[in-house]
Amino acid sequence: MLDEELVASVPLRRRQSDTDWLHLLPLAVLLLLLAGLVLVDLFGASASSQASTDKAPLPDNIQRQEPLDDTAYLSIRFNPNQGYRQRLGILIPGKTRGEEKALTYMDRDEKTGALSNPGRTSNLVVRYDGKDYLFGRRGQGQPSIKHVRAHAARKAQALEDGYMPISITSPGEKHPAYQSIFIYSEEREKDPEGDPLGIRVTQEVSLRRSDVSRKYEVVLLRFIIENTGSKPHKIGLRYMLDTFIGTNDGVPFLVPGQDKLIQDKAEFRGDDIPQFIQALEKPDLNSPGVVAHLILRLPDERYEHPERVVLAAWPDSKLGGRCKGPDTGWEPDFVSMNDPRLGRGDSAVFLYWAEKEVLPGQKREMGFAYGLGQLAASTAVGGKTQLALTVSGALRRRSVFTVTAYVANAERGQQIVLHLPEGFQVLHGASPRPVPVSPNRYVPVSWRVQAPDKLGEFEIVVQMGALKQSQKIRLAERSFLD
Known part of the structure; x- marks a missing residue:
């Protein structure tokens, strides 16, 4: 009698499972709606981000950043x-x-x-x-x-x-x-x-x-x-x-x-x-x-x-x-x-x-x-006149730093000119200015410069006649010596 009851109960349960999926239909519809909302948010955010990037791209001088060297040079x-x-x-x-x-x-x-x-x-x-x-x-x-x-x-x-x-x-x-x-x-x-x-x-x-x-x-x-x-x-x-x-x-x-x-x-x-x-x-x-x-x-x-x-x-x-x-x-x-x-x-x-x-x-x-220190130098073609450039100070936005040119074997009456990127200002030191003449010795010519409220890489140039020398600097949020 017990075996007959068990056998009879199995078909009954199968028949009930044929209709159970109807109860899950509302839940399935809800899950589909939620999935759709998530996809809309993802693609919408991506498009918005792309539009924002297209409208306000980062300056090239900020995008180009090389990895820092951790070697101890001292x-x-x-x-x-x-x-x-x-x-x-x-x-x-x-x-x-x-x-x-x-x-x-x-x-x-x-x-x-x-x-x-x-x-x-x-x-x-x-x-x-x-x-x-x-x-x-x-x-x-x-x-x-x-x-x-x-x-x-x-x-x-x-x-x-x-x-x-x-x-x-x-x-x-x-x-x-x-x-x-x-x-x-x-x-x-x-x-x-x-x-x-x-x-x-x-x-x-x-x-x-x-x-x-x-x-x-x-x-x-x-x-x-x-x-x-x-x-x-x-x-x-x-x-x-x-x-x-x-x-x-x-x-x-x-x-x-x-x-x-x-x-x-x-x-x-x-x-x-x-x-x-x-x-x-x-x-x-x-x-x-x-x-x-x-x-x-x-x-x-x-x-x-x-x-x-x-x-x-x-x-x-x-x-x-x-x-x-x-x-x-x-x-x-x-x-x-x-x-x-x-x-x-x-x-x-x-x-x-x-x-x-x-x-x-x-x-x-x-x-x-x-x-x-860093020194970038060059020599006039066919001559002895030498021009070098060095930069010192905190290289961060709105900072004040010093640009110094070394000149060797300058000719009397020669002028030196400092060329700065847009936004940089000379606080002290004329440009152009005459180069002091000192036989057998190089002489320094310096300027105090105010950096703009910008970040990124910029190029400083000094020129004396046809002779030019440049040095790249990078303005950061803070100095490494802060």
Whole structure:
């Protein structure tokens, strides 16, 4: 009986399924309508987007963007010797250590050609309430506990000597930065980390992209002064940069606004301090060797630029007086970089940030950048006249930057003209203007230029008779040194 009931029930269910699809008909119609609406939206949005693109195409100079090169074209090295471990040297890497080139003075092994002892002859001096301290020197300030923890295996020595800078990684950067923190204090109280309250000086060194080449070939040095204590203090900084351009220790300097090269000594203060200083390893504009580029006015306005800059001889102890070599204090006796007592040319740059009162809780930020510059050059057909062009400054919309032409072997009475793209304006420097004549030396001619409120790639051109030279720049939303 049970089997008959089961058999009889099967045909009954099949007959019911024949009519079940009628109940699904409204749902199917609804799904078809929804699918149609989705297709209309997709094709409508595509057409709208295409119409929008057709009406307002992006400028060609914004569309053409090449991928950025992440190669490090400079290397930062710190001195490993006691008393000098916060001092850095900058060099251009080579295929072998013997092929490296220096941007700051270093010793070179006569047999292998390898560079060593980086940064020993450059130093940072902290002026604390009228007293001078060599940053990172044993017994002159105390390294932060952060420093000590980074070198936990050698705590006792770290407290005395500071040890190597701490490597940190900044967001968005491809290469690490290096940080050193020293504290100058007469207070007994400490912060939660265990550091004495007082003046906290941070030196941060990082490899950055150049705004002109967009390559990693500029070293940014930042100095941060913080008063974590309960009393005001008067603080100033002085940085001595011992320049060494490729294989040349005494090259003359190009200063925008000057109609001759600086090969003796010079001093600039306040508004007279240029945006940058440049030096060429060799006097041939078509084959200049290493082009060194020192940026004195950083594009980020939070950084104080130096209030005094001196170009002079490196203070070799053989000069006597306040010249004490690597241990030179706040202000040496400034002499010509070609003083005969040196035996050969030897130049350095001294950067001063004014002594200012820093109240409890206040902070000062200072900085500069040093690295490689770009030089585009050409020579007149059948002649000796050479023309080169370089650009420096923050290349972003509405920024102010400097255009400098180098001229070698110009003929008397020749005029030079600057040609700018539409929207760019000359703020300082006539165009056309006569070219200064200087036998056996190239001379600089500079203009200060205001960029328009635009983005993209543009071409700057200088012309002297039939001789022309151009350089392309790209205006971005922000500078790589911001």
